Structure formats: C-alpha cells, structure tokens
Amino acid sequence: MYIYVFLNFTIFITTLGFFLFYSFKITGMWKFLDATYGFVLKVTDLRPNIGLFWYFFIEVFEDFSNFFFYVFQINTIVYIIPLTMRFHKDPPLLIYAVMSLLAIYKAYPSIADIGIYISLSRLWIYTFNHAWHSLKLLFMFVVSCILGPIFWSLWIYSGTANANFFFAMILFSYAAQIFLLTNIVCGKIKCDFLSENGLDLTIDEQKIQGPCGALNEKSPCMAKGRCTKQYLRLLVPITITGNDGYPKYRRRSTEDGVNVPGPTSFEYLRFVNDTIHDTYRSACQALNLLENDQHWDNCINDACKTSIPSQIRALFGIILTS
Known part of the structure; x- marks a missing residue:
C-alpha cells in the first residue's frame, strides 16, 4: 500500500x-x-460572496486576523489525512469528500463548486437509509436556496436589509452542506460495517437480543417494568380469554400433560381422540387450542332464563366491548 x-x-x-x-x-x-494561488490563500479581496471568509475577516480585529487566517485555511487540508486513511480503498468517495471540503472551506467558492459535489451525492444515495434527519437536511437546502437570493437582493438592491441577514443564510447553507457530507460519510461507514458482518440494518435495529423482564430491564420491549410483548408467557392448561379480551393460548407445563412422540405425518396432526378430523382447525378445536364464541352464546341463553330485557341488553353490550 x-x-x-x-x-x-x-x-x-x-x-x-x-x-x-x-x-x-x-x-x-x-x-x-501570487495572482492565482496567492490570491486565494491570502484572501486579499473581502468583497461579499457566497463564502465564509469575507464577513469574518471584515469583523475580526486586525491583531487576530493572521491567527484566524491560518485556522480557516488549515480546514481545507486537516481532514484529508484521516479521510484517506479510512477510505483509501474507496477512491470515488474519497475524491467526493475532498471536493466537498474544498468547496465548503474555499475562500472564494462559486455556485459550480457547490453544485458539482451536491449533484454527485446521488451516487451514495443508498447511504441515506442509514443517515440522520434526511428530511431536515432537505428542508435546510430548500430554505437557504430561497432566502439566500432574497436577502442579497434586499441588502444590495433595496437597502432594506444588511450583511448580517445575508451572512446568516450563508452559515445556514454551509451547515446543510456539512451535514450532507457527514451523513454520506457516516452512512458509508455503517453500510461497510453491516456488509462486512453480514447484517441487515432493518433487522439489526428492530431485533431484541437476550432476555427481558427482571433479567434485562433495559430491553427495547420493556415499558414500566413489564414486557410489552407479554413474555415470558404464562403457562395455562387450556385456552382462555384474558382480561384484555385476547385469548391466552394453551401452554402446558410438564405437570399438566405427558410426553408424547412427535407427529409422523400430516394426517397424524389431524388425529385427535381416535378421530381423524377433516381440517386442522377442527383438530385444534378438539384439543381446546382455539377459542370460539360458544361460551358467549351459553351466557346469553342463561341470561334469557333469569334476567329482564334491560339486563340482557346491558350484558350484550358488555360482551361486545370486552
């Protein structure tokens, strides 16, 4: 290498x-x-432009101008070394990152400098799935593109604004550009990590690893000290209706049943109580694995024998809402 x-x-x-x-x-x-490289490096022309230098060096005290001059200029090269070390195997992204930094920290940038690398960002659009606040980033670009020319016109032509408005929008625009570069670089790093480890981002972010409950109260499924997915589920000998109206399916413990051999065929799955059922559903009902509405029918029938009509209607309303 x-x-x-x-x-x-x-x-x-x-x-x-x-x-x-x-x-x-x-x-x-x-x-x-001196007329080419020196002009850019020395920043002798402080007329307003879309760069960061002119406003700052107009406002800064002359005694500190040299210090801040070197601080500003070093930004164009200080990031190249770590980027090269990280992306030396990905020259297109490295070139893109360097182009972006040069456009951002250039003393006299142009619309073309910014437009080139923004248009090239589409090459890494897949990294936006792993980026932060992509919608906010788009909003920042739209706002800066609209308000930037407006503030310039109000300052230069109408005289109803001043340099502070225009420079504030420049800072807003450059913040958006820095966020764009950061999103692409960080998204690429995450893509590489997932690819190297054979992971999928969606599964990686949504899956729950390890136990929950008292063993791991910081698990993503925990809320107010309880598992929102209702694990570990209770062991019940028969399928019943829970307090929330949803069924709690039979989960027998070793004390509730005996060990039986595993199924040997699909027909075996439908064989219950010496009867081969036509469907798997009827077989599950015979095993009390499913719950039907028969108990509600029995409840209404019993109420019809002992209750008055208003009580029966109230009971029916309770059944519908439970």
Missing part, C-alpha cells in the same frame, strides 16, 4: 511541477503564482 501511495504522490508532484514550469515559460515570470 505504501508503494502505491508513494507512486501516486510522485506522479502528482511531477505533474504539478511540469504545469508550473510550463506556466513560467509562457509568462516569463513567477508572478502568476
């Missing part, structure tokens, strides 16, 4: 040196360096 890095670095330095020397041969002097 180190040989690969050294080879690419050598090619870059050689190519850059060739074009610089060729530019010198054309102009006959080295002043073009």
Whole structure:
C-alpha cells in the first residue's frame, strides 16, 4: 500500500511541477503564482460572496486576523489525512469528500463548486437509509436556496436589509452542506460495517437480543417494568380469554400433560381422540387450542332464563366491548 501511495504522490508532484514550469515559460515570470494561488490563500479581496471568509475577516480585529487566517485555511487540508486513511480503498468517495471540503472551506467558492459535489451525492444515495434527519437536511437546502437570493437582493438592491441577514443564510447553507457530507460519510461507514458482518440494518435495529423482564430491564420491549410483548408467557392448561379480551393460548407445563412422540405425518396432526378430523382447525378445536364464541352464546341463553330485557341488553353490550 505504501508503494502505491508513494507512486501516486510522485506522479502528482511531477505533474504539478511540469504545469508550473510550463506556466513560467509562457509568462516569463513567477508572478502568476501570487495572482492565482496567492490570491486565494491570502484572501486579499473581502468583497461579499457566497463564502465564509469575507464577513469574518471584515469583523475580526486586525491583531487576530493572521491567527484566524491560518485556522480557516488549515480546514481545507486537516481532514484529508484521516479521510484517506479510512477510505483509501474507496477512491470515488474519497475524491467526493475532498471536493466537498474544498468547496465548503474555499475562500472564494462559486455556485459550480457547490453544485458539482451536491449533484454527485446521488451516487451514495443508498447511504441515506442509514443517515440522520434526511428530511431536515432537505428542508435546510430548500430554505437557504430561497432566502439566500432574497436577502442579497434586499441588502444590495433595496437597502432594506444588511450583511448580517445575508451572512446568516450563508452559515445556514454551509451547515446543510456539512451535514450532507457527514451523513454520506457516516452512512458509508455503517453500510461497510453491516456488509462486512453480514447484517441487515432493518433487522439489526428492530431485533431484541437476550432476555427481558427482571433479567434485562433495559430491553427495547420493556415499558414500566413489564414486557410489552407479554413474555415470558404464562403457562395455562387450556385456552382462555384474558382480561384484555385476547385469548391466552394453551401452554402446558410438564405437570399438566405427558410426553408424547412427535407427529409422523400430516394426517397424524389431524388425529385427535381416535378421530381423524377433516381440517386442522377442527383438530385444534378438539384439543381446546382455539377459542370460539360458544361460551358467549351459553351466557346469553342463561341470561334469557333469569334476567329482564334491560339486563340482557346491558350484558350484550358488555360482551361486545370486552
């Protein structure tokens, strides 16, 4: 890997040196360096633009300008080393991240600088499934695109606003750009982790691992000290109706039943009490695994013999709502 890095670095330095020397041969002097690279690095022009530098260096005290100048400029390169170490096997994403950082921390950015890397972000749209607040990010971009030109027009042409309004919208726009880059980078890291470990994000986030209840009160299924999924389920000898109106299916303990051999065929599953039932449902009903409405019918029939009509109607309402 180190040989690969050294080879690419050598090619870059050689190519850059060739074009610089060729530019010198054309102009006959080295002043073009100050007019190009020097102009960008020294930030001599503080006229308003869509960058971050101009407003800050107008407001900062001159004694501190050099310090903040170096702090601002170092942002364009300080992130390249860790990004290269992490994504050296993914050159497209690494190039995208570097382009984004250069556009964000550039002294004199243009709409094209920002537009190029935002349009390329679609290449990593799959990472947005693992990103945070994608809808909020879209809202930030829409708001900055609408209000930015409005505040500029009010300040420059109408004179009803000032630089603070326009620069506030610039900060809002750059915050959105930083969040976009962060979402893609973090989403890519998570995608790689899930892919390397053979995991699916949806299953990974929704599954509950380990016990719950008193053994693990911090389990995702726990609420107010109880399992919302009703585990562990109670052992009951027959299927009954719970207090919430839902059935509690038979779950026999070893004391309630005897060990029997497992089924040997589909027909065996329908064999109950020396009878082969036509359907699995009737077999389950014979085993009292299912609950029907017969007990409610019996309840109404008994009430008809001993209760007056208003009581029967009240009982019927209770049955419907239970």
